[in-house]
Amino acid sequence: MQEYLSPILTIDVVMVTLKNLRIHVALMTRAAEPFINALALPGGYIHAQEDVDTTAAAVRILKSKLSFVPRHLEQVYTASGMHRDPRGWSASVVYLALQEPAVMEQLAAAGQVTLHDVHDGVAHLPALAFDHADLIDAAIARLRGKAGYTSIAGYLLPLEFSMTQFREAVQGLLGKPLNNANFRRKVAELGLLAEASIKGSQGRPAQQYSLVEPHLISFNRDLG
Amino acid sequence: MQEYLSPILTIDVVMVTLKNLRIHVALMTRAAEPFINALALPGGYIHAQEDVDTTAAAVRILKSKLSFVPRHLEQVYTASGMHRDPRGWSASVVYLALQEPAVMEQLAAAGQVTLHDVHDGVAHLPALAFDHADLIDAAIARLRGKAGYTSIAGYLLPLEFSMTQFREAVQGLLGKPLNNANFRRKVAELGLLAEASIKGSQGRPAQQYSLVEPHLISFNRDLG
Numbered sequence: 001m002q003e004y005l006s007p008i009l010t011i012d013v014v015m016v017t018l019k020n021l022r023i024h025v026a027l028m029t030r031a032a033e034p035f036i037n038a039l040a041l042p043g044g045y046i047h048a049q050e051d052v053d054t055t056a057a058a059v060r061i062l063k064s065k066l067s068f069v070p071r072h073l074e075q076v077y078t079a080s081g082m083h084r085d086p087r088g089w090s091a092s093v094v095y096l097a098l099q100e101p102a103v104m105e106q107l108a109a110a111g112q113v114t115l116h117d118v119h120d121g122v123a124h125l126p127a128l129a130f131d132h133a134d135l136i137d138a139a140i141a142r143l144r145g146k147a148g149y150t151s152i153a154g155y156l157l158p159l160e161f162s163m164t165q166f167r168e169a170v171q172g173l174l175g176k177p178l179n180n181a182n183f184r185r186k187v188a189e190l191g192l193l194a195e196a197s198i199k200g201s202q203g204r205p206a207q208q209y210s211l212v213e214p215h216l217i218s219f220n221r222d223l224g
Numbered sequence: 225m226q227e228y229l230s231p232i233l234t235i236d237v238v239m240v241t242l243k244n245l246r247i248h249v250a251l252m253t254r255a256a257e258p259f260i261n262a263l264a265l266p267g268g269y270i271h272a273q274e275d276v277d278t279t280a281a282a283v284r285i286l287k288s289k290l291s292f293v294p295r296h297l298e299q300v301y302t303a304s305g306m307h308r309d310p311r312g313w314s315a316s317v318v319y320l321a322l323q324e325p326a327v328m329e330q331l332a333a334a335g336q337v338t339l340h341d342v343h344d345g346v347a348h349l350p351a352l353a354f355d356h357a358d359l360i361d362a363a364i365a366r367l368r369g370k371a372g373y374t375s376i377a378g379y380l381l382p383l384e385f386s387m388t389q390f391r392e393a394v395q396g397l398l399g400k401p402l403n404n405a406n407f408r409r410k411v412a413e414l415g416l417l418a419e420a421s422i423k424g425s426q427g428r429p430a431q432q433y434s435l436v437e438p439h440l441i442s443f444n445r446d447l448g
Contacts (some may be wrong), residue, residue, distance in 0.1 A: 006230035048313035053305040081277035089272035
């Protein structure tokens with residue numbers, strides 16, 4: 001049997017949060033060639049001796065580079081080709097990571113990442129390393145595609161949130177206003193949220209909600 | 225910078241058709257170790273000198289092993305890990321390929337593949353090579369997930385088909401009956417199909433339909 005040189009295999013993570021109801025992505029500045037000094041997604045190589053799989057590799061890379069484990073992590077797709085990396089034929093397994101803005105802003109304040117508004121696309125960003133602009137587009141399309149029928153927007157909120165906060169987050173992702181009563185009914189029908197504490201607010205107690213799975217690291221291989 | 229050995233990178237294709245309205249998958253018998261003589265998905269290595277990307281690799285592998293190009297091909301996810309391949313740490317980019325039963329039955333009649341009913345899962349199949357049972361599960365979950373809101377079931381039908389055939393295919397995939405009138409309205413609203421020829425049938429002419437994109441090879445990176 002003929003054998004072939006293995007291509008380069010990397011992981012890249014599109015870390016997304018919702019700041020002022022607009023989608024932001026976290027980028028780092030590359031310290032090494034290729035694309036030295038360019039903005040890039042956090043990422044790295046597989047460590048075959050320690051990573052059980054690509055999801056474990058994504059978690060290890062975020063922990064080691066940013067001391068950070070996201071609330072939600074899912075595989076988006078694998079970008080690949082002859083031309084995306086000057087070092088040779090390469091494939092990158094792309095992950096979408098979601099976190100509430102307070103945590104992402106801490107990372108940014110510590111100088112570990114910079115947050116960039118990509119709500120209307122990536123065209124206004126400076127040139128990114130590799131094909132990372134495409135990777136961001138794909139991850140955000142996945143996030144928006146799931147926002148209308150899953151609880152995924154909740155990973156962009158604090159652990160407990162009001163129904164209004166949840167609706168505003170979904171509206172922000174979908175880019176369209178949603179009828180309040182219809183939205184509540186759909187959330188209940190789909191069983192998207194669990195009831196959490198009741199928060200007093202100027203004499204009007206407000207029901208708070210949480211995600212059924214507040215922390216979900218997933219292959220996500222079986223979601224349409 | 226520390227360098228790491230590249231893991232093994234392969235492509236595996238879950239070739240699916242709908243025979244008697246039940247989901248069938250095409251398998252081959254492995255001619256080499258590991259898992260010699262076991263049933264397996266068609267697949268192979270990346271050829272870095274000729275494959276533009278993993279989708280091109282999937283097409284090349286199907287052409288060279290089966291002289292076959294499917295009507296629809298999309299990336300599902302990447303399976304990976306330390307333990308899935310006895311040769312070492314490996315990742316496989318998994319593709320879903322769809323084709324009408326007549327073509328798949330020709331391949332089977334020529335002895336190139338065997339067709340297996342996996343409509344109710346893979347548990348009754350003989351032990352498959354690697355983690356291919358999981359790969360089949362994931363690809364079928366993707367197909368079923370998309371059947372309710374896309375035209376994907378049409379790739380399992382001839383190039384022209386009646387609305388009844390299309391509804392029966394979607395019903396088969398979803399595993400539930402669909403109201404005829406509601407189904408027609410939804411298909412029209414979503415713009416899923418194009419009008420094709422009108423076929424005479426016992427004096428009652430029947431409108432035939434076709435897919436808007438009858439042949440679609442896609443990264444499918446942006447579908448929720």
